[in-house]
Amino acid sequence: MYEIAQRAILKVSSFRPIDYPTHLLYQSWSLPTVRQLYILTVILKQHSLTLFDKNNLLKRRRNAVVPRSRQFKHSFTHRFFCFTGPFLYNKLNTTLNIYTLNRQECKTKLLHFLLTCDYQTTEDLLKTLR
Structure with missing residues (x-):
């Protein structure tokens, strides 16, 4: 609406x-579209909640910075920030490497990336693993 x-x-x-x-x-x-603004807001919020730890850069799976909880099994719970925050953050960290950036650099890089995305790419970012 x-x-x-x-x-x-x-x-x-x-x-x-x-x-x-x-x-x-x-x-x-x-x-950016409304959905792209949603993605930007969720990732910036998760970025501000995530504490930087140098040990995460030495891990084998450097992209999975924020641990995802396994307790969210239903698609209804996938709409809440407690699931979408870590999910989108880890998903975009694989391509953009935003974990090491400060908030302003993260916002600039995300906004530039989202403006280059078309509708299908934006929808694929929001598609969760079911």
Whole structure:
């Protein structure tokens, strides 16, 4: 519902017709979508909660920085921050290596990455292992 309202406001403010493609609208304004903003917010929150430990850099699995709890078995619980935070953080740390960055560098790198993602790539980031 909020995505529909956001798209309508962007189209009206840019004097575009109502049937103008949304992905072109976001590209022309270089804005992240609502789902990309959700991913950015979750990862920045998890980044601020994660304490930096040099021993994690020496581990064999350096990408799994935040331990994921096994107690969340239902898809309903996969929508909460206690699952999505570590899941998205570890998933994007494999490609972007954001664990060693400070908050501003992390935000800049994530925003640049998310703006280059298309709709399917963004949806694949949110897809959990079931």
